[in-house]
Amino acid sequence: MKLFCGGAGREVGRSHIIIDHDGLRFGMDAGVKILEDRSVEFPILQDNLKFLILSHAHLDHSGYVPVLNNIPIFLTKPTLLEADVMWKDYIKVAKLNNRKPDYNIKDLEKVKKNVEILDYNVWNSIYGVKILPIRAGHLLGAASTYIEIKDKKIIYTGDFKYIDTELIQKAKDPPKADILIIESTYWYQDHTDRRLQIEKIFEVVDNTIDNGGVALFPSFALGRTQELISILVDKYKDRVPIYVDGMGKLINKVYLSYKDDLKDKSFDKKLKYVKEVDRVKRHKITDKPGIIVSSSGMLEGGPAIHYLFNLNRKSSVILTGYQVKTSNGYRLLNYGKIKLDNTELKVDLPVYHFNLSAHADRKDILAYINKVSPEKIILVHSDSSDIFEEELRSELGYDAVAIGTGQWLEL
């Protein structure tokens, strides 16, 4: 048996793994990687793929799936609905950036004809490969996959979170397996205590609205927007209006349809307090105290940029996600400015950064590895997995490989 890494090998983005068993080839995820100049890197594909399993709807895992629309795509129902929103936005953004989209709306229809819907903890079988999706935490619908092929047992984690968040239940304890393909984004650090981060966020919001300002949360549309609603509504619903703008509005509807899958059983009630904002209303909510949750999370687009320059000057910007070094979020945090069409613009508002990560941290990754107790570990989804490989090998005695993108590996 062989494994090919078509993306996310010693990098984050364009996740794509292929397993080849005597010529029977199938894949896990097919994502894209969006670069600083807004150009896109695709995964490296191989011919004769028989089917694909999609772990979740973030574009770094799902963005290239519509190109593979002629084979069965296994995914959960919420992932399909979320991915549909993401794919349509991807097509729109490509056009805005004068880039030829890699697929169009018709391709999305073809994907929908070829999907095979997965349910957590229910076995599926195709070409003699047995597939068991297990809850991954991370996001509504996110699934790790347990695969049985001949006498080998393989787990592909996708992105996972191994503790509960306010909104989402943690990843299910994995079974033992021979081979573990694991995301290792935060292998090098433990996250700061989540409860403390939330307390600090409340402090900033309290001060901002007491001063008459607006608390702006630039936020990823898929996942973080809903998490923030879950965190903020009860505390602030009677004090200030809470608004949501951008693509998160569409994702909220998917979360609402699957409210029983959420850990936060009052998400649907909370959502009733959240007012949706559109292009017209956008100009009317910047003067009075309030909370706005709006895409995008790194200020690379979306209505959040509009708010940066239109909020009253008592307002604050609160970032809660990872900020890539080349992103506007990073520039704002470190230099107080952002770049639009190659022009640098100064932003005259206080900026805060808190960590509400939806990924496993170091102790969670090690705990997960321990549970699976695999013969071989393949590290993906990290820029520095080679250092982790070395540590796992020399200090913990695991046969670990920080596979590179484009690399084949004998299993």
Ligand SMILES: [Zn+2]
């Ligand atoms: Zn993800």
Ligand SMILES: [Zn+2]
């Ligand atoms: Zn990812």
